[in-house]
Amino acid sequence: MVKSVVVTGYKAHELGVFNEKHPGIPYIKKAIEQPLRTLIEEGLEWVIISGQLGVELWAADVVFSLQEEYPHLQLAVLTPFLDQEKNWQEEKQERYQSILAQADYVNAISKRPYEGPWQFRAKNTFLLDHSDALILVYDDENEGTPKYLYEAACQRVESEDYTLIRVTSFDLQMIVDEETYEM
Known part of the structure; x- marks a missing residue:
């Protein structure tokens, strides 16, 4: 059972997002919310971020909004x-x-x-050691800072019971298409 999940991904500038009014942010938040809801229904208690600008702070916003519906859900910033x-x-x-x-x-x-x-490598190891799963907004075709945690998580998945949930550009495009279609 997944009790704690790390949520991370690209920094805002890696996605070409330079302010909080960017039209892509709501789609990224929705892409984070979907797997979080599933994990919450299965017993998730903690969402962990390291506080990076971009995906991590947007994930915090998602957690705060989910806490209205799931008051037991907690956010840790490490x-x-x-x-x-x-x-x-x-x-x-x-x-x-x-x-x-x-x-x-x-x-x-x-x-x-x-x-x-070395502090970023230590952070990645610590986060993987203290979580049961990782939700990662990352695409192999657009490398960036999440690459290092992704590689470490892949090794973790092979060697032990660890869950890796990736949100790719394809997933984001599907959300955009669904939202656009609904309008």
């Missing part, structure tokens, strides 16, 4: 290091702080500020 938002634009820092304020649990995996790429 950042790779302290002050990850330090160099972000003020507007993005405010949005991030708002997510942290609403989360049920917040902590940093490395209790130090950014020192090197």
Whole structure:
């Protein structure tokens, strides 16, 4: 049974999204919501993100809206290091702080500020070690930062009971088509 799931994927800029009014965001949120609903019905308790701009913060929005229907659902934000938002634009820092304020649990995996790429590798290992599943918005044909967690998750799936749910560009296009057709 999946009690905890990590939700991650592309950073906003990797998708060409530079503000929260981008028309693609509601489709990405819907693509995250669908597998989350299924997992919740099967006993999901925790959604875990690392607080990256993009898919992860949109996933937090989805969790907050699902909490109205499923009050037992909880959000954990486990950042790779302290002050990850330090160099972000003020507007993005405010949005991030708002997510942290609403989360049920917040902590940093490395209790130090950014020192090197090893902290991202450590984050990936920690997230996989402390979850039962991964929902990943990622497409092999459009590599980006999720590639490393995807590769580690694939190894995990082969060696133990771990669930990997991928949301690809094909899945997103199907949601767009369904929404457009319904209108």
